[in-house]
Amino acid sequence: MKIYEMxxxxxxxxxLKNKYLNAEQVEFLKSxxxxxxxxxxxxxxxxxxxxxxxxxxxxxFLINGxxxxxxxxxxxxxxxxAASNAAKRIKASGGFTVETAQHIMYGQIVLENGTADKIDIxxxxxxxxxxxxxxxxxxLIKRGGDVVSARFELVDDCxxxxxxxxxxxxMGANMVNSILEQVAPYVSEMIGSTILCSILSNSGVSQxxxxxxAVDFEQLKTKTMSGQKVAERIVKLTEFSKFSKMRAITxxxxxxxxxxxxxxxxxxxFRAEEAAAHSYFIxxxxxxxxxxxxxxDGKLIGTLEMPIEVGTVGGAxxxxxxxxxxxxxxxxxxxxxxxAVIGSVGLANNLSALRALVTTGIQAGHMSLQSKSLAVSAxxxxxxxxxxxxxxxxxxxYTLAEAKRLLExxxxx
Ligand code: NDP
Numbered sequence: 001m002k003i004y005e006m007x008x009x010x011x012x013x014x015x016l017k018n019k020y021l022n023a024e025q026v027e028f029l030k031s032x033x034x035x036x037x038x039x040x041x042x043x044x045x046x047x048x049x050x051x052x053x054x055x056x057x058x059x060x061f062l063i064n065g066x067x068x069x070x071x072x073x074x075x076x077x078x079x080x081x082a083a084s085n086a087a088k089r090i091k092a093s094g095g096f097t098v099e100t101a102q103h104i105m106y107g108q109i110v111l112e113n114g115t116a117d118k119i120d121i122x123x124x125x126x127x128x129x130x131x132x133x134x135x136x137x138x139x140l141i142k143r144g145g146d147v148v149s150a151r152f153e154l155v156d157d158c159x160x161x162x163x164x165x166x167x168x169x170x171m172g173a174n175m176v177n178s179i180l181e182q183v184a185p186y187v188s189e190m191i192g193s194t195i196l197c198s199i200l201s202n203s204g205v206s207q208x209x210x211x212x213x214a215v216d217f218e219q220l221k222t223k224t225m226s227g228q229k230v231a232e233r234i235v236k237l238t239e240f241s242k243f244s245k246m247r248a249i250t251x252x253x254x255x256x257x258x259x260x261x262x263x264x265x266x267x268x269x270f271r272a273e274e275a276a277a278h279s280y281f282i283x284x285x286x287x288x289x290x291x292x293x294x295x296x297d298g299k300l301i302g303t304l305e306m307p308i309e310v311g312t313v314g315g316a317x318x319x320x321x322x323x324x325x326x327x328x329x330x331x332x333x334x335x336x337x338x339x340a341v342i343g344s345v346g347l348a349n350n351l352s353a354l355r356a357l358v359t360t361g362i363q364a365g366h367m368s369l370q371s372k373s374l375a376v377s378a379x380x381x382x383x384x385x386x387x388x389x390x391x392x393x394x395x396x397x398y399t400l401a402e403a404k405r406l407l408e409x410x411x412x413x
Contacts (some may be wrong), residue, residue, distance in 0.1 A: 062095030072261035077369035082352035089219035098340035104206035105172035111193035114159035171311035204276030204307025233358035258349035267323025378403035
């Protein structure tokens with residue numbers, strides 16, 4: 001039976017049988033208690049309830065030769081289906097290949113009244129500054145992390161002290177901020193400049209992930225279009241997005257559909273990732289697509305290169321049981337492995353969106369999944385939801401009014 005045809009209990013059984021989850025984790029999911037009051041209260045302020053979102057998983061991710069199921073939290077129909085659909089096509093073509101980089105997070109100390117002389121003083125004291133920065137987080141150094149760089153620059157009339165930290169498996173925002181706040185008074189006193197601020201940068205330039213996949217034409221064909229034709233049209237549309245900012249933005253939104261859903265499922269800071277990803281693709285005022293598609297040697301080659309600013313420890317990940325469960329389901333052991341999964345999901349969602357756009361159009365698949373939401377909005381419950389969805393998918397009339405009319409008909413026999 002296909003996973004999308006299973007009910008919730010059957011899906012949990014599948015995860016249990018295939019050892020993606022253990023019995024305790026399955027029981028936890030069944031208990032429907034994702035967050036205790038105490039944890040919720042400790043995570044943010046003025047808390048009055050728990051805001052729930054659907055939690056599911058995408059299948060068939062073969063990444064660097066290893067199989068993954070990927071937990072995703074998303075309220076938009078079709079994102080998980082799209083990720084799984086493209087992952088299956090890519091798996092049948094050999095899977096994803098991913099390269100990740102060392103996990104460096106940068107922070108800035110901004111000091112007022114900058115001069116070239118002050119930059120000289122700081123450059124001469126670089127080793128002492130690095131030593132102080134390392135001493136600010138001894139547990140990180142002990143674990144194998146490091147303060148890898150300190151650079152000093154005049155920016156406008158201020159001085160920027162840019163510190164680079166290998167934060168290992170932590171996203172690193174708090175770590176870097178703590179280091180900066182200890183170093184700032186020292187450098188401020190050294191050059192007699194007031195501190196304007198000390199804060200990490202979400203730039204992500206040193207957390208870039210490179211994903212690639214070679215897709216067989218056979219995997220792209222539809223009932224009415226050959227795989228080669230689909231591939232050519234995907235390449236054409238991707239080229240167009242390099243010249244059209246309006247299209248590039250939506251191309252990238254499709255990638256972020258998958259990326260954000262895994263970030264949410266793993267308790268990561270999606271605002272940080274959004275800032276890092278979009279800013280990476282603005283050069284000389286131009287905004288570019290995060291991925292590229294080309295035809296090489298009779299295959300459609302997809303590449304995605306983007307910063308992925310995540311952790312597998314620390315922050316909310318440490319406290320939220322659902323985030324822990326998501327990491328366990330993927331069996332990821334490091335922030336780099338999580339980056340590899342997230343990048344692959346981004347490319348998979350991108351392929352599905354492009355394939356749909358250049359063939360049947362996005363609404364065909366999207367609205368058939370949306371029909372269930374329309375049925376619920378119309379007031380349908382239980383079996384009524386699937387019955388109404390089925391009729392709407394046949395008639396292709398996807399409106400709330402139609403869902404209400406069908407519900408009325410159903411209830412009146
Ligand atoms: P933490 O402050 O929780 O630091 C990471 C923790 O993980 C440390 O306590 C560290 O222990 C522990 N740890 C255990 N194992 C490892 C390992 N293998 N590698 C690295 N650390 C390990 O979280 P972060 O510094 O990652 O900060 C992330 C949080 O900061 C997020 O919640 C984010 O929303 C928030 N934030 C984001 C900002 C932004 O993006 N602009 C700004 C401010 C906050 P030990 O202490 O023993 O080393």
